[in-house]
Amino acid sequence: MDIAIELIDLTKDFGTLRALNRLNLKVSFREIFGIIGPNGAGKTTALRVVSTLLLPTSGAVKVFSLDVVRDAAEVRKVITYLPEEAGAYRNLSGWEYLEFMAKFSTKGKDEVREIVKEAAEITGLGERLKDRTKAYSKGMKRRLLVARALMNKPKLAILDEPTSGLDVLHAYHVRDVIKRYVQEHDVTVLLSSHNMLEVEHLCDRVALLNKGQIVAEGKPQELKEKFGSANLEEVFAKVVGLA
Amino acid sequence: MLKGFGNFLVKELKELIRDPKILLGMIIVPLIMFPMLGVIMSYSMQSAQEQAAKAGLLVVNNDGGNWSETIIAYLNLTAKVSVVNNTDLDNEVALQLLSEYNATYFIEIPSGFSANMTDYDNGNETIKATVKATLNFYGVFSGSGMFESLGSSTIDDSIYGFNRHVAPDAVDVAKSAIIKGEIKKGVDPAILSSLMFLQSIGMPITIMILLTYSMQIAATSVAMEKEEKTLETLLTLPMDRLAILMGKLSGSIFVAGIGALAYMIGFNYYMGSFTTGIPAGTALDLVSLGLVPSLFGYLLLGISLFVALLSALALAVIISAFAEDVRSAQSLIGYIYPLIFIPSFALMFLDINVLPLALKILIYAIPYSHPIITSRAVIIGDYWTATLGIIYVTAFTIVVMYAASRLFATEKILTAKLKFKGLRRRGKKPVEGFQ
Numbered sequence: 001m002d003i004a005i006e007l008i009d010l011t012k013d014f015g016t017l018r019a020l021n022r023l024n025l026k027v028s029f030r031e032i033f034g035i036i037g038p039n040g041a042g043k044t045t046a047l048r049v050v051s052t053l054l055l056p057t058s059g060a061v062k063v064f065s066l067d068v069v070r071d072a073a074e075v076r077k078v079i080t081y082l083p084e085e086a087g088a089y090r091n092l093s094g095w096e097y098l099e100f101m102a103k104f105s106t107k108g109k110d111e112v113r114e115i116v117k118e119a120a121e122i123t124g125l126g127e128r129l130k131d132r133t134k135a136y137s138k139g140m141k142r143r144l145l146v147a148r149a150l151m152n153k154p155k156l157a158i159l160d161e162p163t164s165g166l167d168v169l170h171a172y173h174v175r176d177v178i179k180r181y182v183q184e185h186d187v188t189v190l191l192s193s194h195n196m197l198e199v200e201h202l203c204d205r206v207a208l209l210n211k212g213q214i215v216a217e218g219k220p221q222e223l224k225e226k227f228g229s230a231n232l233e234e235v236f237a238k239v240v241g242l243a
Numbered sequence: 244m245l246k247g248f249g250n251f252l253v254k255e256l257k258e259l260i261r262d263p264k265i266l267l268g269m270i271i272v273p274l275i276m277f278p279m280l281g282v283i284m285s286y287s288m289q290s291a292q293e294q295a296a297k298a299g300l301l302v303v304n305n306d307g308g309n310w311s312e313t314i315i316a317y318l319n320l321t322a323k324v325s326v327v328n329n330t331d332l333d334n335e336v337a338l339q340l341l342s343e344y345n346a347t348y349f350i351e352i353p354s355g356f357s358a359n360m361t362d363y364d365n366g367n368e369t370i371k372a373t374v375k376a377t378l379n380f381y382g383v384f385s386g387s388g389m390f391e392s393l394g395s396s397t398i399d400d401s402i403y404g405f406n407r408h409v410a411p412d413a414v415d416v417a418k419s420a421i422i423k424g425e426i427k428k429g430v431d432p433a434i435l436s437s438l439m440f441l442q443s444i445g446m447p448i449t450i451m452i453l454l455t456y457s458m459q460i461a462a463t464s465v466a467m468e469k470e471e472k473t474l475e476t477l478l479t480l481p482m483d484r485l486a487i488l489m490g491k492l493s494g495s496i497f498v499a500g501i502g503a504l505a506y507m508i509g510f511n512y513y514m515g516s517f518t519t520g521i522p523a524g525t526a527l528d529l530v531s532l533g534l535v536p537s538l539f540g541y542l543l544l545g546i547s548l549f550v551a552l553l554s555a556l557a558l559a560v561i562i563s564a565f566a567e568d569v570r571s572a573q574s575l576i577g578y579i580y581p582l583i584f585i586p587s588f589a590l591m592f593l594d595i596n597v598l599p600l601a602l603k604i605l606i607y608a609i610p611y612s613h614p615i616i617t618s619r620a621v622i623i624g625d626y627w628t629a630t631l632g633i634i635y636v637t638a639f640t641i642v643v644m645y646a647a648s649r650l651f652a653t654e655k656i657l658t659a660k661l662k663f664k665g666l667r668r669r670g671k672k673p674v675e676g677f678q
Contacts, residue, residue, distance in 0.1 A: 014658065051479045054654045073481070081479040087471030104480045 002029035004156055004188040005050060009059035012045055012212075019045040021212040022059065027205075032182055032189040034203035036196050036232065042212040043192035044084060044160055050190060051081035051158045063156060077105075082149040084160040084192075087133075087141065094129035094136070094144050095120070098151065105152040119151035122177055139170035146174050150181045157181075159191040163198060175202050196232035208236050215239045276581045283589050283602060290599075299323035301340060301349035303330050308357025310376065314414070315352075317405050322397075334425050337381055341421075348382035348394035348432075350416075363413050378402065380418045382432035385594075385623055395433035423624060444591045446618040450548065451587040454555045454611060457499030458576050461556045462563035464491055466572030469563075475657065484651045492556045499552070540621030543629040547617040550633060554610055554640035555583075557647040564650055565659045586612035590619075610639045 005027040012020040020042045027033040035043045048054040050061055052072040061068040066075045088097045095116065102115045120129055123143045133141060142163070149157050162178065163171040179202065181187050193199045199206055200220045208216040208223075216223055216239050220232055229235045236242075300322040304311050307328065318324050325344055330336060332351060340349060359376040382394050395418065402414050420430040468474035477487055536544060559576055566572035586609050595606055595616065606612045613632035620628040650656050 048475075048657075053475060053478055053657060076479055077481045079479065081476065083472045083475040085472055086476055087473055089473060090471070101480075104482055 003027070003062075004029045004031065004064060005033075005190060006062040007046075007050075007059070008061070010046070010049060010056055010061055011058045012042075012049060012054060013057045019212055020049070023212075023214055025207055025214065025217070027188065027190055029188055030182060030186055031204045032178065032191070032202060034199040034206040035190070035192045035209055036194065036199050036206055036236070037192075037209035038194060040211075041209040043194075043209055045212075046209070047081070047158050047160050047190065047192055051079055052076055053081070078155040079158060080149040080152070080154040080156075081158045082145055082160060082162060084164055086145055088136075088144055088148075090134035091132055093132050094123065094125060094140075097133060097144065098129075098148060101148050102151065115151050119147040122147035122150060124173060139166050142166055142170060143173060146177060150177065150185075150187065153181075153185040154187060156188045156190065159189060161193055162191055163193070163195070171198070178202065196236060200232045206232065208232075208239055210236075210240050276584060280585065280588050283598070284592060286599065286602075299325055299344075299346075301325050301327065301344045301346045303327050303332065303340070303349060303351040305329055305331075305354045306352045306356040308360075310357035310360035311352045314378075314405060317408070318350075318401055321401060332381075332426075334421075337421060337426055338424055341383060348380065348398075350398060351379040351381065353377065353379055360413065363410065375415045376413060377415045377417050380416050381421055381426065382418070384420045384422050384430075384432045384435050395431060395436075447587040447591045447615045450551075450611070450614050450618075451583055453499055453548075454552065454583050455580060457495050457552060458555050458559040458579070459573060460498055461491060461495040461559040462566070462572040462576045463569050464495060465560050465563040466566050466569045469566070469657075470568040478656070485648055488557075488560065488647055488651045491560060492553065495556050495559075496552060536621040537624070539626065540624070540629070543626060543633065544614070544617050544621050547614045547629060547633050547636065550636045550640050551611055551614045554636060554643045557640065557643040560647050561643070561650055564656050582609050583611045585609070586615060590615045607635075610636045 003026055005025070007023045007025040010020055010023040010025075011018070023046065035046060037043055045054065049056055050063065050068060052068050052075050055069055063075045064078055066078075068075050088094070089100075092100065098116045098119045099112060102112045102119070106112055106115060123129065123140075123146075125140055125143060128136070128140065129144075133144065136144065142165075146159070146162060149159060157178075159178070163174050166174065175198070178189060178191075182189055191199075191203070203220065205219050206217070206223070207214045216227075216235065218226070223232065223235045224230070227235045227238045229238060300318055302315055302318065302324055304315065304326050305328075315324055315326060327340065330340070337349075341347065356376050356378070363376060380395065380398050398416060402416055406413055417429070418431040418433075419426050419428045420432040420435055421427070422430070465474075468477065478484065558579060562575045562579065563572040566575050586606055589606065590612060595603060595612075598606065607616075613636050617629040617632050620626070620632075650659075
């Protein structure tokens with residue numbers, strides 16, 4: 001099994017607040033891996049450490065064998081990160097935003113044009129890409145940002161709550177794009193969500209996070225069978241002793 | 244009556260008053276800043292007057308007649324007069340006398356003064372209309388502030404008083420300014436001072452607006468990235484993080500520069516409307532008097548402004564890193580406005596050299612004083628003061644830029660606020676759970 005991400009005893013403190021407590025995890029190449037848990041569980045913090053935004057207090061994180069602290073600049077070349085509720089630059093058009101982002105990962109004008117063209121298709125926004133992003137609805141903006149995160153075919157896409165706050169249609173579109181990209185372009189995806197039902201359908205494997213600790217890990221079907229539950233929500237409730 | 248108004252108003256007041264940023268920025272800072280400015284101003288006025296009184300009045304008597312003795316006796320009633328007899332005045336001698344008597348101005352009673360006074364005293368109305376006894380006034384002009392014209396107006400008051408005792412309009416005063424060590428006949432230092440004052444307040448105001456405006460732009464720009472969560476995306480891109488900082492600073496400088504240019508054009512027009520109102524007889528050509536900066540002076544002024552601007556922007560970036568949104572960033576920036584306003588307002592009116600040592604050090608220590616000090620120094624050709632100021636501000640800028648670059652290179656750009664929360668919890672055991 002090729003390892004894309006490896007968390008080794010990852011701990012993160014903010015002052016006296018322990019956000020992550022000795023996390024150990026392995027994510028395989030071309031896998032869609034979901035970190036799920038309630039608000040405040042530490043999902044975003046874990047994703048931020050993997051994406052080189054935050055430094056681990058102790059432990060280590062490796063992305064395709066690169067250390068996120070020592071080799072941060074190299075890690076940034078192979079990942080894209082989509083923050084939760086991220087925005088785009090309000091006074092740029094959707095097209096300009098995609099061009100701006102594409103230029104960081106490629107040099108040639110033709111290549112930029114190709115990437116942006118493909119991203120434009122992913123967004124499904126058509127002519128609206130010529131409008132400034134401040135005129136976009138939340139769903140349109142999220143489609144634009146997901147396209148940005150996937151357009152340069154990163155080895156690892158880190159997506160924080162990719163469908164958060166979206167209606168059924170937009171959420172369906174985003175999930176469809178993620179699945180398609182993994183199959184077609186050898187992309188590994190690490191995503192977080194508090195929507196356990198959604199993750200159940202999207203992810204190959206999941207880790208249940210509670211109060212900064214992994215409380216269960218495995219394929220959704222395996223977890224449901226192990227805990228005798230109808231869905232991951234019930235699994236989580238049983239694991240943390242709510243049910 | 245508006246239903247719910249009272250309840251809503253109470254909520255609003257609670258929210259506003261409990262916000263420490265508003266309390267500090269809008270209430271405490273003005274309460275400290277303006278009284279402080281008042282103290283500086285009144286002290287400066289007092290010290291200028293004391294200095295003038297202490298220095299006394301130097302009189303060069305080249306006449307030696309009865310009337311010269313009379314007028315010296317009259318002047319002695321209000322000031323301690325030192326008399327130097329029969330001295331031919333040229334640039335060198337004038338400067339030597341000023342230095343010897345620690346004075347900034349003196350009067351010359353020219354030869355023939357007593358004869359003219361006698362003619363005036365004995366003459367009929369026709370003679371009185373044509374004959375006048377003239378005193379020569381020489382004052383040093385250094386462009387140092389609003390109290391520089393004190394000597395000229397003191398002499399005017401004294402001669403007015405003398406004329407009232409003797410005969411109306413008997414004595415006239417011909418004024419000359421000593422500019423950069425050279426006597427400029429017919430130039431009243433008081434009028435020159437007023438004219439230069441109108442122009443010299445332009446620079447502090449421009450600098451004040453340029454700095455505050457560009458700091459707002461830089462802080463808003465960083466805070467907007469945080470508020471819109473675009474900063475997180477930027478920080479994970481394969482780009483040099485220093486490039487983000489430099490991009491922010493350059494963008495802010497560019498926009499602020501355009502703003503400053505537009506402002507200076509408008510302000511120049513505004514100032515022009517004042518100078519055209521000065522009577523034609525007192526119009527002065529500042530270029531021929533050497534009171535405009537040289538090309539080198541302009542270069543120094545440009546460098547001084549640039550480094551001060553760069554440090555202000557880097558400081559704004561650092562401060563805005565502690566804000567979570569645009570509103571907080573703008574409030575936080577307000578904390579450093581006194582560092583811009585105090586030197587700007589103070590140096591608009593005062594000569595830094597007459598301030599007490601502690602205040603002088605304070606003004607020199609504030610980096611944003613230096614473009615203003617430089618703007619005056621280059622006019623009078625004091626390039627050393629300008630250069631030393633530039634060296635100091637550059638050193639400060641390097642420190643601030645280094646701090647800003649470190650901030651961008653680490654996770655602090657995202658977690659600065661979180662760490663504050665952490666500090667408040669110091670002493671407690673680690674708690675688990677964080678999103």
